[in-house]
Amino acid sequence: MSLLELKNITKRYGNLKALDNVNLKVEQGEWVAIMGPSGSGKSTLMNIIGCMDKPTEGEVLLDGADIAKVSDKELTAIRRDKIGLVFQQFHLVNYLTALENVMVSQYYHSIPDEEEALMALERVGLKDRAKHLPSQLSGGEQQRVCIARALINHPEIILADEPTGNLDEANENIVLDIFRQLHKEGATLVVVTHDPEVGEIAERLIILEHGVIKSETKSSAADDAVIK
């Protein structure tokens, strides 16, 4: 059974079909990139995968449970337990330190554990920046805090929306290296991106256009990159 399975997903906003009969399977440990021009339905697809929205039609099976039919409250609980979100704008709470930002995720999930949060920051190479506020961190560092926050509760899927969109090349490479490492450790990654370079290093690249999947290509670049 796939970790995530989208069956005949359609999402309508009024007369507009943002997604039209999309079928997609994501296996455990897979690294999938979703690309497409603006208005192709990427964000809608990401919101549905990220349990932030429900489709108008179709089934979304996450770990075998259909999230298209659950209440908003249950959807929140599923998002909390199974999804780790990485944002283009990082979205850190600006008055909390890097460490506290990671702990916020633990706070909503279960019990805050400072040690564990510190380890997550160490994993993204920011242990020594734990007590810094977001305003004292560079964009790349903020994105790494965001990734540490996404990882902290051991989610089933790490869903990243344009994770490198606001970063320079050096920081982009750092972030992608972290993704490679996560992938190697068996994490399931879904990355929505504009950037062909980011898209191409995924195991599977899905091109979305006008709400339908236009193409799907497999590559072994992800593993190669890690080996490199």
Add this chain to the structure above:
Amino acid sequence: MTKRKMFIRMITASLTRRRSRMLVALLAIAVGATILSGLVTIYYDVPRQMGAQFRNYGANMIFTSAESDKDFSRDNIEEAAAVISSGDMVGMTPYRYETVRIHEQPIVAAGMDVEGAKITSPYWHVEGEWPSSPNEALVGEEVAALLGLSTGDTFNALYTPREDEETEEDVLNMGVDMTVSGILNTGGSEEEYVYMSMEDLESIVGGDPRFDLVELSVSASQEKLTSYVDTISGGDFGVSAKLVKRVTQSESTVLTKLQALVFLVTAVVLILTMICVATTMTAVVTERRKEIGLRKALGASDKSIIKEFMGEGLLLGGIGGIIGAVLGFLLAQFVSTRVFSSSIAFQPLILPATIIISILVTGISCFLPVRSAIEVDPALVLKGE
């Protein structure tokens, strides 16, 4: 770390690290609470303050003899006066009136307790001095004009006994020499009299001490004054007590109007303050919509977000309330000193009431925008920008 510790850590971080924002909110709450507690303190203290002010308009109660043809003694007066609690009693002056001849003119001489008169008739305007030693008199302006007397002059006061009265020969013939210590100007009938100490009058007229009238200045509400009067007149004191209606009624009317005015101002200011606090808190919450969206995306339940924002709001309301309660008392004290020239009484209940109201107002002001903010779709808030 427990969830509770993390909760406290987040709230305190929000308050201490977002200092400028929080100071604005705190300022709005503290100013509101200051005005509220200040005005309410003044509202409750107005009757006391105004009562003291009204005592400047002179006596508001008089004692006369219960039987018109019978004099009353100092014992009668003291027993009757004991009915009035010492806290309410401002001053008391007994008077005795006798007609004497000065420069061959019949003039009414009034014997009084000079120190008492200074308190019960504070509006008397004296040119010169109040009588302070024996054989000094305060001469009413009209009498002074009639007799051509001015401060420092001396005059002879001779008693003319009533037909049925027996008087010692020497008193009758010699009279007593008096010095004018001051001229009394009141704009009223007092200007037609000559005032002196009770002892001086007794030395002019001779005979046993007696009293015609006692003026009292009592600081109490209309109801309490009425009850004093009823108790004294109804009791067996040989004294008939009456209220000086002109004074007590205008006092009561002015007081009611003034309190209504302060109440109205307090209510309007309270409403304005609540709107101001609500607007500030709404702005503070609204600018954190994105944070609310983020917390939702991280899996926070609506309840949890409301709890965090309300925790912050209530803490802020409490701190603002405490600051406001203290500053409000100082404000009331300042106003009281400026307007009434006296310090204000501390109302212990206003302190907790101000804090509770601050917390409630801030709580409501936070709750409404937070409730609408949690409706936000996390996907929309986090996307874009």
